[in-house]
Amino acid sequence: MTQKQLKTFIRTEHKSSWEARTPLTPNAVTQLAKKGIPVVVEKSKYxxxxxxxxxEAGARLSDSLEGAELVLGIKEPAREAIxxxxxxxxxxxxxxxxAYNMPLLQEFIDKKATLIDYEVxxxxxxxxxxxFGRYAGIAGAIDTFNVVGRKLALNGIDSNLCEIEPTYKYDTIANAKHCLGELPPITGYPLKVLINGTGxxxxxxxxVCEWLGLERVTPEDLLAGRVPEGNFYCQLATVDTVRRIDGGPFDSGDYRKNGKKAYESKFHEFLGSYNVLLQTIYWDDDYPKQLPRSVMQAHKDALPIVIGDIxxxxxxxxxxxxKASTIDEPAFTYFVDEDRIEDGISxxxxxxxxxxxxxxxxxRxxxxxxxxxxxQYMPELVRMDLNKPFEECGLERLLREATIVYRGELTPAYRYLEDCLANQPKEPQARDQN
Structure with missing residues (x-):
């Protein structure tokens, strides 16, 4: 007897008209059909x-998710789509x-639906x-350098950084690499880039820094001032940015376990040695902040001119x-004394x-x-058996550990979210990068 498969749909994305990604390409749909896994595609103009x-790849097009059992997307679905x-x-x-997505999580529970998260x-x-980490890094660096060029132009500084376009205008990584690699060495203003994070x-x-021909320097050389006169970049690891409060040696496992209870930031020691910051690290409230307002006020003359908070x-x-900026309005300016922002570049x-x-x-x-x-995960996903308890539904370790809600109940690893659900705010706010 052939095992029943979940009816699989690719849904349209709703969060932004810029969101053009898809979890499965037409070529992948063709390959899955050959393996006996048909895919229905919800129509999208974006x-x-x-x-x-x-x-043409063999998918059936649909105007809705009606009849869908397994729904594949990128960003979180609209609540009404569940x-x-x-x-x-x-x-x-x-x-x-x-907090802003606890109502969404509650929707999965209320609808007795199942949520599997790529992030875990x-x-x-x-x-x-x-x-999508590599793609966020490439696009974030390019967009940040585009903002630098625009900022320099506002101040009358003639630099070929002004020739760097927003990422979407390059369309592909190959084209972006070619165009940035064709630029002559950066002139008019030294580009001193600090990349925070090694993931x-x-x-x-x-x-992106290497496409632009920037010279690499070590964190030790950056702190000591042993840097080129012109353009360079430096990449920091966690060990470079935090220290134990008791003076003991840094230990990555201990840091992940104890965070700000045992460690404090020393990130401010690098201020003044760079003029562009690319922030790429994972952070949550268990870890020390790197640039709180008090630190920025104390070192406001040493702050970078542009921060790319990827x-x-x-x-x-x-x-x-x-706040999160947008592709249409990619930057805002922060005024540290008033702790306020204004849209646009100043x-x-x-x-x-x-x-x-x-x-x-x-x-693409x-x-x-x-x-x-x-x-690679599709055969396992379409054959999961929702009639069985979570531990017996057919998912192997990786997908099982990525399941946050199963048939309307938080799975054991995610029951800590019960407290977050109980304290939902009235006004959703903020977002995440993926």
């Missing part, structure tokens, strides 16, 4: 790959107890297996990040790029990468 390409008993796979932005799909070593996002930032933690590690305070959906500027490349990985 998706990078037009509906016609999916139809139907009873459905399984949704998406970046839900709920695992930190994000991890291998046995704890590394994420499916993500996939930080790696994407490094790629992590986009609102009022988080960098307290100048008061010379008289750090300008902050905090776009929270950067990878969609590279929608990002979708193809994502689709190749997700395709």
């Amino acid at each position: 998706r990078y790959f037009p509906d016609e390409e999916y139809a 139907l009873p008993d459905q399984v949704h796979v998406a970046f839900s932005h709920t695992i930190k107890g994000q 799909m991890r291998d046995k070593e704890g590394s994420r297996t499916i993500a 996939n996002v930080g790696g994407g930032c490094v790629e 992590s986009c933690d609102i009022d988080g590690s960098l307290e100048c990040t008061k 010379w008289y305070g750090p300008s902050v790029m905090s776009i929270d959906h950067l990878p969609c500027e590279l929608s 490349d990002a979708s193809e990468h994502f689709s190749r990985i997700l395709t």
